[in-house]
Amino acid sequence: MKVVGARLPRYDGVGHVTGRTTYVDDVRVPGMLHAAALRSVHHNARITRLDTGAAAAMAGVHAVVTHADVPLLVYGHLSGAGIPGDEPLLAKDHVRYRGQPIALVAADTVDIARAACAAIEVDYEELPALFDVRLGFDGDAPVINDTFGNWYDQYEGNLDVRQIRKGDIDAAMDAADLIVSGVYRTQSVEQVPLETQVCVAIPEPDGRLTIHTCTQAMYFSLGVVCSHLQLPMSEVKMVGGTVGGGFGGKVDTASDTLTALAAQKSGQPVKWRWTREEEMLASGNRGPWHMEIIDAVTSDGWILGRKMLTIHDAGAYGRFSVYGLTKHSFHHTGAYSIPNLHFDGYVVFTNKIPTTAMRGYGVTGLSTAIEVHAERVAKELGMDPYEFRLKNANRVNDTSPNRIAYEDPSTVEVLQSLAAATGVELGDGLRAMTREQRSGDMLPDHLVAQIGSGGGH
């Protein structure tokens, strides 16, 4: 046991403090071109004309990449998992969020590339945009997503909703002493890595591509690049591992595919580094979540049941949102055991930046909602919020919404540590509580049937 408990220095520490760590922007290749993107200035518009002739003819411009250059234009980040693709790599005849890329120019300098972008002629027919997920279900709402409509509609069993049904929610509501409801809405958050999205793609003499990537998900990005470019994976070498901050924002393959296309088309190495403004306005962020919770509780502080409706604002395209919502549904009881559940969740599209991972995808905003709601329920009951939480805290062999038996739930210890760290005195009974399987007073009738057995994973 040389490692466990030891204070080990970071293997990359010396490189980081001496300026020798090579980030993608630090890669130097002879003859490297610089790229800039033309992005939509509208939230929702038809493209009626796209003319790159003047831009392509400019001195110093080596390639202008548009939708016509992409071997497989539409591919989904979850296509590999059987979820249909819905997002074109470059907009063809419709832009669905402000900042959506329409063309990429590779030129001798980034200034020339930007000037060429400005010289691309685009005519738009602006359309009404939708920004509020709650309006996406209205009959007269603009249709946002060509593939799915206004909400994702291809869950298992041909459902248009992610559902969880467990126990008997109606019986729980009938048996409740008190029903507490709340609506919680979290906002979008940009991950703000200090290193913006960046890629260097190099066409090698043997025809293969080398891609220096800032991705957080190397093999995933390899798959996305090879799918759009219709190349076997043996033709693409991805070089990564040094990420100047990601926080989920570099799980999407944001820059690799287009940079690779520009390198292919120009026959020269190309670097594409997003500006800070692009990073803030056009890179995938944590999406907003609209969450409605209705809890059936008893006067002595047990949560008998939870009814929940979640509407996830995916932005204009699906990307990982279906995964995020599914994870959200599995976690919708938080750190607490609730035996009777009725969960409906929707992935709804709006004319905003497609959303993606950020530190606990699908769960972080949910935890906020659950904990604020727990505080409210305890207050309504006139009960100590620690006692309310500890009573309902997950124990060994309690089961999650998706019926996994918890082998090592840490809720009890976390709450006890939290109380100790903040100077809250817990009563003897709460201090003595452990994660061990429920019994005695901690195993009321309503929790008996939900107990599972370990090894559910």
Next chain:
Amino acid sequence: MELTVNSVARTVQSPPLTSLLTVLREELDITSPKAGCESGGCGACTVLVDGQPRRSCLTAVCAVDGAEVTTVEGLGTPEDLSRVQQAFIHHYAAQCGFCTDGLIVAATAYVGGGGSDDTGDIGEALAGHYCRCTGYVKILEAVAAVARGDTFDTASTASSANNTYVTIAGAES
């Protein structure tokens, strides 16, 4: 234009209004100053100009003609790290590392100017720097340790002053 960069005399060919950041990175191939925002907001491009921390992204190279410019490459090498560099390793103050070079440069100026180990003063001196990974605590601890005159062993790391974990009953400490 002439610059002395990390003790080496360099002649600069870039146009006079080119940013010092671009000159360092693209003309002189010194890549430790980072283009985090290129608008003076993040601090990742910070270098020392005649000993003072400056945003190289907002500094036109003609404005520092004849100056002495120091980047983190000029503060120490892997074989001979400066005390601030050692402290950043020892205290886990570098995570993704993208902001680290600018912070080390600014911290070097702070400590070199006789800055104390007061974390409020350190925080003020480093206020122009964003770090998205560490939550700043380890950075403040590293700089305070240098100001206190601590010694560092880069083969191990320091115990954090904030390591006040509650021992869980039954778990080994």
